[in-house]
Amino acid sequence: MILYIAEKPSLARAIADVLPKPHKKQDGFIELGNGDCVSWCLGHLLELADPADYNPDFKPWRFEHLPIIPDEWKLKPRTQTRSQLTVLRRLIRQSKQLVHAGDPDREGQLLVDEVINYLGASATKKRTAQRVLISDLNPKAVSSALQNLKPNSDFIPLSVSALARSRADWIYGINMTRAYSIQGRKAGYQGVLSVGRVQTPLLGLVVRRDAEIENFVSKPFYEVQAVIETEAGERFNAKWKPSDNCQPYQDDEGRVLNRKLAETVISRIKGQPAELLSLTQKRKRENAPLPFSLSSLQIEAAKRFGMSAKDVLDNCQKLYERHKLLTYPRSDCRYLPEDHFTQAGEVIASITNNQPNLAEHLPQIDAGRRSAAWNNKKVSAHHAIIPTTRQANLASLNDAERKLYTLVSRYYLAQFMPAYEYDDTRVDLRIAGGQFIANAHQTKNLGWKPLLSDAAEKHSSLPVLQEGQPLTCIEGILDEKNTQPPKHFTDATLLAAMTGIGRYVTDPEIRKVLKETDGLGTEATRAGIIELLFTRGFLNREGKAICSTEVGRALINCLPESATTPDMTALWESELSRVCQQEASYNSFMQPLTERLKTLIAQSSQVVIPDTLKALSPKPKPKRRTSRTGARKPTTGAKRAPAKSKKTTPSRKPASRKA
Incomplete structure (x- = not known):
């Protein structure tokens, strides 16, 4: 009997729909017409054991227990999905061939692999197991995928990478969260000060951006536009490009902060000839953006x-x-x-x-x-x-x-659709020894633009020019502007920061290592991580703006910088990618991490959490009233739970993924 193990019931049904009929729907699986079976997980059927499962003394949070690092890792069944695990145990035992049908990603690979291993599949069954990669649940696509099975052993590096990430997150998150929550309780804060290798650097980005905005002091800066006239009376503007000699009067972004310097330029160029140094015109093509991740x-x-x-x-x-x-x-x-x-x-x-x-x-x-x-x-x-x-x-x-x-x-x-095409023109001028630039952009073919936006044709034209022709600067225009503070993060910009995290890495050597596609978190976890920070009370929304709370800021200010910047987690992702490519091993990733963790825990013992957080402790949930018999009464507005029968059927809803 061939046993197909899907990640979710929806995928299992899609697989069964293209396999031999008639089907018999059984408890936790579908029996096919040829005797094969399709079963499923319900999201994660297993989870990493809690600290108390290794040692009951670890149940209360005490600093002397830290760091908690298991010698031998344990998995345990999720309470609400035990019955499905029992079904799979029996089917794996009866099967002659296994087909892994987890979702086509790192987590999906590990999710089914760990079930197969936990339930004691024989070495032969694991060695001969097949992998099907399904990304489209329509029958034609599913049939095509089933005709292109691959050895599951080809995906062992992907599974090892996911296993390393999962265990590393456990070690780091549990130990750091306990350490800082314990310090918080000393200051009277009764909430959980959770720390994670992704959530905390993400919170750090928001906290630092908020601090930049609060401490921002606006400054005026100045731009100079030269009004150029041809012999035929045609006019256009050219923008002054400050020389290297102007650097003492500029900020880090090259903006001129000295008004007198700009006024001097205007007085020098008025009525002066403008020498046309170069004229370049290029036809440019812009292809449509790629489909979505x-x-x-x-x-x-x-x-x-x-x-x-x-x-x-x-x-x-x-x-x-x-x-x-x-x-x-x-x-x-x-x-x-x-x-x-x-x-x-x-x-x-x-x-x-x-x-x-x-x-x-x-x-x-x-x-x-x-x-x-x-x-x-x-x-x-x-x-x-x-x-x-x-x-x-x-x-x-x-x-x-x-x-x-x-x-x-x-x-x-x-x-x-055709490419978007336009002519891009640049004119370089010299006026009284200074450099000025004029640009023009003229649309030639909108191509794909109307499909993705309300794009209209762009025209910023210049008169017909040629090198060497006489031009005159008839006047200079002074534009006074003010520097603007950075903007608060929004959903869009925070996600963009997570996917392009290299821009926020502080160590230049680490930034060199990172590829453009490396990011903070994974596609599957980013949404959950952002929501977790709101749930913990570390972030809140002010319209579209995402801002840090006082609790979130206090946590970041107490943590070592290495825990609040993306450098460490960016290196994690880079190293995990190397594990996927078999360029690094599980141990080469885990060993330095555990050694570093011991140092971080030792540092946390010296941290003092501000006692101002005491007033911000989460309010305890109201206790349910009890009747005279001792039974709990539902709180106001709550529905009365149905009476339990002797036999109960666990929920079939998929377990939520961990962020």
Whole structure:
């Protein structure tokens, strides 16, 4: 018997739908017509054991117990999913062949692997296990994936990487959270001061940005525009570019802070000849942006619709699982496999049938045009998020689902439209020894622009010029402006910071190591991490702005800098990527981490949490009233729980993923 183990029931049903019928729905699995079975996990069936599971003395939080580092790691079943684990135990024992059907990412690989190992599958079954990678739940795509099984052993490095990350997060998070929460209680703060290798650097970004804004002092700066006239009386403006000699009067961004310097330039150039040093005109092409990864979709949806990262992920998950209109949403890739190009015509037809308003762009769409999105070298376990070939009535979607499906559809269609083309002109002038620059931008072909925005043709023209022709500066214009404080983070900019974390790394050597795609957290966890910081009371919203609270600021100010900047976690992600590529080992990642943790715990014993946090302690939850018999009464407005029968069936809802 072949046993297919899917990550979720929705994926299991999609697999069973394309396998031999008739089907028998059993408790926790589907029996196929040929005797094979399809079963499933419910998200994570297992979790890392708690400290108290290693030693009961660890249940109370005491500083002398730290750091807690297990010698042998333990997993334990989640209480609400024990019955499904029992089903899988029996099926694995009965099976002759296992097919791993976890989601096509690092977490999905580990999730099923750890179940297979925990339930004692034989060495032979583990060695011969197959892997199926499914990113589209429609029958044709599922059938194709099942015909391209790969040895599960090929994905061991991916699983090891996920295991290392999971254990490292446990060690770091549990020990640092206990250490600083214990120090907080000494100051009277009764909440949890949680510390994590991703959540804390993210909080640090917000705290530092808020401090920059609070401490910002606006300064005036000055720009000079020269008004140039040709012999024919045509005029245009050119902007002054300060020379190196002006650096003492400029800020770090090159803005001139000295008004007298700008006024001197104006007095010197008025009425002077303008020498045209060079004239360059280039026809430039801008191709459509690539299809979405989850983070890029979350950023764009936050800008366009004001959606939070969690809202985008939740609705994309429904579009993938329930409606089958999108491919796998937890993707960190913006590229597509080259063999997928043969399906382009079907996908385009489905998009325009489902959304007739997009059919107006069909004259510009060429299904034979291949953009840079199709690139096997850039695709690993999963590809970009794109629409499927499924036909659907969009009236069945909620507003958020409809907006996201349409946005993803537009970015896919843009791959088959012409490039945006424009002429870019630059004129370099010398006036009274100073350098001035004029630019012009003229649209030639809007291409894909109307599909993704309300783009109109841009025209900033210059008169017809040629080198050596006589020009005159008839006057100078002084523009006085004021420096502006940085803006508070929003959902879009905070997500952008997480995906492009290299910009915030303080160590220049570490910044060199990081690739552009390295980020803070993973596609699957970023939304949850942001929400966790709100739940903990470390962040709050002020309109679209995301700001730190007093508790969040106090925590960051008490922690060592290495725990509050992205340098450490960026190095983690870089090293975990090396583990995936078999360029580094599990031990080479874990050993330095545990040694560093001992130092951090020792430092935390000297930390003093401000006693002002005592007043900010979370309010305790009200206790339920009890009846005379001692039974608890429900609080006002709560529904009375149904009476328990002798036999209870555990919830079949998927366990939530850990952030």
